[in-house]
Amino acid sequence: MARKPAVLVTGANGEIGHGLIHRLADLGTFDILALDVRPLETDLARRCAATVVGDVLDRHLLDRAMGEFEISVIFHLAAILSTRAEFVPETAHEVNVQGTLNLLHLAVEEARSIGRPVKFLFPSSIAVYGLGNLSAKRAAGRVAEDVGLAPITMYGCGKLYCEHLGRYYARHYRQLAAQSQPAGVDFRSIRFPGLISAFTTPSGGTSDYAPEMLHAASRRRPYACFVRE
Known part of the structure; x- marks a missing residue:
């Protein structure tokens, strides 16, 4: 049985997820597979080809989704956000980092299956920056992309690490293997400030x-x- 082509949106119930799903549905180019730990609202769910209630830490759930859908693009939005992450830092690390690793692994497997790179879009955050104190922030002025990367929150630490993971999977995956080949992950990330x-x-x-x-x-x-x- 042929798999159905789709794009995967994790964290579909979030602020970005809502707008993204409506935009993708309006374009009509993709069928949407939406994943979230909570059921989607009816209006949002009807714009998707399928919805899954589950966790990005559930590898069996991800494997089942891959068995039904041919995933060419992943919008990985699922995360425990910054304030909550400070109350449950270990859980936040597991969800935000291991969850991302699970999705990157899915992208590798899917790229091998369909024979072309899988786009992986990852929303990072300005939480990756850390400038010590308020005086240092005021003195720093405009900060370059590779300056001040000393995050002081678990959320920021996880986002920065996941940027590095994405770069590894895109450029250096299994680089010491006897027959090293590109992983087929087209990783793209942008560091968002606050969203409204x-x-x-x-x-x-x-x-x-x-x-x-x-x-x-x-x-x-x-x-x-x-x-x-």
Whole structure:
């Protein structure tokens, strides 16, 4: 039985996931396989070819999905965000790092199966930067991509490490093997600052004060900001 071509979106219920699924569905170029630990809302689910409730740590679930779908693009959005990650750092590391590793392995296997590279799109974060203290941040000015990479949060540590993992899978995978071949992973990443969505409420980022403020204002509710002036 032939597998059905699709793009995989993990963390489909998140702020990026909502907008991305609607955009992909509007384009009509791809069938969408959506994965999240919570069921998708009906309006969002009907825009997908299939939805799966599950965890990126569940290798058996990922294998089953691969058995049914031919995945050419992976949007790996699933993560434990920065604030929550500080309360459960070990769990955050497992989900954010091991989950990404599982998806990279899936991309390798899928590239071998379909005979062409699999695009792997990974949202990183400005949490990968760490400049010590507020004075250092103010003095630094514009920061280059490869400067100040000393994150102080588990979320930032995981994002930076996953950038390195993506580079390894894209350029150096099994480089000492007797018959070394490219893994077939076309890894792409962008470091996002805080995100603001008009359609979803924030879910645990340290920069979520901005969207929380806007959502509270839209409901005419007071809001106490949790950051310094």
